[in-house]
Amino acid sequence: MDRYKSRRFGFIKFRGRELDTGYMDKTPVLQFVLVSLLFPMWGAAASLNDILITQFKTIFNLSNFASAYVQSAFFLGYFIMAIPASYLIKRTSYKFTIVVGLILYLVGSSLFFPASAAATYGFFLVALFVLATGLSLIETSADTFSALLGQEKGRTLRLNISQTFLPIGSIAGILLGKYLIFTNGDNLETQLKGLSGSVKIAFGEKALRKTLLPYRYMIIALIVMIVIFLIVQFPKSKPSITTKKSQENIGQTVVSLLKNKDFCYGMFTEFMYVGLQVSVWSFTIRLALTLNSSLNERNASNFVIYSYIAFFVGRVIADYLMRTIPHLKVLLTYSVLGFIAIAYMLIDRSFNGVYVAILVSGLMGPGYATIYTETLSFIKNPHHTETAGAMIVMMVIGGAFWPLAQGWLADLTGSMSLSFAVHLLTFGAMAIFSYHYIKHPVKSQLLGASENVD
Template sequence: MKKNLGNLIKLSANELDDGYLDRTPIFQFMLLSLLIPLWAAAASLNNILITQFKTIFELNNVTSAFVNSAFYLGYFVIAIPASRVIKKTSYKLAIIIGLSLFTIGCLLFFPASHLATYGVFLIALFAIACGLSFLETSANTFSTLMGPKKASTVRLNISQIFYPIGAVVGILLGKYLVFNDGASLEVTMAKMHGAERLVYGQKMLQQTLLPYKYIVIVLLVAIIIFALTQFPSGKPHQSVNIKQQKSVGISETLRYLSHNKEFLKGIGTEFIYMGLQTSVWAYTIILAMSFSRDINERDASTFMVYTYIAFFVGKLLATALMKKFPTAKVLFLFSIVGTLSLLYVTFVPSMTAIYFTILASGLFGPGWPTIYSQTLNTISDKRYTETAGAIVVMSIIGGAVTPVIQGFIADKTGSTSLSFIVDVVSFAIVGIYALDYYRRYQTNNKETMSTENLAHNNN
């Protein structure tokens, strides 16, 4: 394997012909896994920003949901360019570019907090998401390649265990650096008018940049460590066969993927799942505050801490179950209970509903990584893997769409609780996908066993 003098931390594994490794290099795998809490912290801070901006800029539910729209639009726009960078260079370079763009986006919060306009904050969030799109397009696919192929889905689920840790950190940063104690921001600003309200609102906007100061420091350290670490190429060797020696363009890749029905099912399901996850988390704080005006933003954000802890436990449980049962079966069972939990949230408008949103979040555990890995597994020709991974990341745009739909329903009905019907339908769709995938898994297993038995009998 080629060695680079700039890589001070070497790779302790060998690349196989198909791009996977013969064993998992622990240090490199941990580095990739630790990228996940970075983008998790950024995503969870959106839930803080939605609550803060809704009051300061006097927004309704639909317009406050544009925080997520701007954020996930960045994923959608940049994913394909990121995949082309990976294809022409390396996963490592794409990760460094992603970290750099993430840093620039965080720095934009400084002028945004001084200009005090909603649009400038949305631009900063879009810039952050551009960096995260590079990171997710590269890191998620790269994690699946960091070891033997047969354990690719389990490996990605292990990496994703770190997501709720970063999400909790993000919420805690927002809770103590952005939100104030005492009366809620809505109650406080309702008593203010004119210049007094404007000055106080600008002061509260200044607090939104505080979490991003700490994130920038971590990002700069991460850039240095990745630059000094050796990573595998993660690409099939050109000597595998003549077919793989021919490079493929974007048009040929999209043509190939558009005719892969199972891949398209995975993309659609990932779109629905991301919208589901984003919506539930975006409206949890708002739901809690809708039940009592005595609860302030800092108190309500505590429920988000519980939410991400439940998400973490759910991931641990799902990962343990996936060692004994098919991944699609685990996802299906989680989806059934999750759908029932959200039905309770929708039709029981009381404080107890908050605890069922927390339960539902725990059941999100196997969602993203399982659908992601299963969708990539439908790609038999690995020349298309980078672009396929990018398109799966593009499906994150569901996080920009579903919260707006839920916000529209909340505004029209005047009930945050009833708006959760959108999430009920979404979780049910994920369950249908998981059941379909599991049935195909069983069919393929039976066919494989029949073939092996036939060959054994012939011998």
């Protein structure tokens, strides 16, 4: 069924025919690129969290556990807004939901300014929460939308290509933090030790104001992106098959999906993967600072930049390998190597651990997109796509849990190196998932317009 002529907002049209399943007969290049450009936007926000954790820990005199609240507030916003995002997509469109998400992202970024004036940790967490609700709408839409913008057989490769843009934003975010927030000279903790009273308070307030600078640039980028999405038309990418199940409400859809054991297993694995990614990046700067006290925050942030570059290279290599090798076999190989790398870090607790953490970032490469599209392929009814995508995105709550777990272990053991032991579990879960579905493949049912879904 060709729904190209249905009413859409925007002046720049897309080329291609929408299929009954929600996929397209070919990929509309401009629209695919614009959706892919959303990925670095949340990559930049997430990488700035790694900077904020380091900055807030010192300024507010926090433990490793308490400093990880930055990630908890951020990913709690993701978790809470994911299902409402799916409802909004179902009632409107992917494009409309993305625009609303960009507006919330803009509001959250703007809240950093009164948070800085108030100079309280809690206010910053509120700003991060609001910002993350917008990102939840964007990512819930973009992950599934990217997979749908073309033929069904290319969904995993398409999402992996879009995810390749993510580290570009991550690198941009960490560079903004490095040069606009961090300073030269002694690290912040050393500088604060030599101060007291009102001088120390004034110094801390000045350091907090520096956190505003990256968000000024992000606000400009968000305004530009909102305007672009308003003037470009996008496919609706909604299945046109009418069944009894297509009339289900959100609650009924969620219950139906939770009865799908394969889908739930995929969600759990995504929870483990996101926890791995967020936690490793959150503590890479802290790892470098604890293993080499002569480093300052600006110099230590270089290792996070190297981590994002490794992540980008690892993903590009994975994309290339997936052209000829089944994607689950690629994921299994990366996961086993990651497990071995973490085990080595626990044995060799020297500064080599920082370089191992960079290697680990490269081995995360194919994780999110591969687990996401594999899990999406387990659903039996194409009308469940939006809600299924939202439920998978909800698993980024792993990014709230695992940094807390790693921070707690670091405080307990007094060793940042030993705290990375938690990722024997996360890499192990990914390896088991990959191995299981290589041995016991589940036929993709999302495309099956002719299957009986009544």
